[in-house]
Amino acid sequence: MQEAKTNNELPGIPEKRQFTIGEVAQLCAVKPHVLRFWEKEFAQLQPNKRRGNRRYYCREDVLLVRQIRSLLHEQGFTIVGARAQLGQLGRQQDCLEADTQFEHSEISQMLLELEEIFDILSD
Template sequence: MLDPGSNRELPPIPAKRYFTIGEVSELCDVKPHVLRYWETEFPSLEPAKRRGNRRYYQRHDMLMIRQIRSLLYEQGYTIGGARLRLDGADARGEAALSQQIIKQVRVELEEVLQLLRR
């Protein structure tokens, strides 16, 4: 399970096309070695690899990582159970991903609103 110090809310995902493993690690509150391990366990998580085998994650990868993190750390799934849940591609999995997207958009809109109020 997740340690109690990490029960904070995740920061919003910046409007960028590609993210390095370090940036993803900070934005998703998951260590880089865990991200590399998850790539071997979850076939749908496949970042682009460029020169020197460097990983570049896109927004959909970040949402997938946050969903995996939620299943494993917050909902208590095992790796196998989380894999089945994600590979099942049922409506509830898509609904959870949609909820994450909606939450992300809401946070970004609140930030824009705060900037406009200044």
């Protein structure tokens, strides 16, 4: 497989809620260790870390990685220049709000199921 030279040559982003570091690496044509390095260099790139310190990126993270990749590889910015160009996008807050909304709906669904079980056991 030939490596994409520009973001226009990258594959489409699937309609998923979360992506692993390997999936993001493939979608953005960078190595996983580059993503981990960029997390340290760009404050906006903060994937959720769960069990075993596994990283889960939301769709906005994937778009941000593509933007960083473009700034560094296509437009020739340095890390410092790309960081300045990005500014504070508020991306992290968007991901947290999306996760919170999803978790609330999951909790609501579990409560409904527990109430149904309680009703069955009560009879």
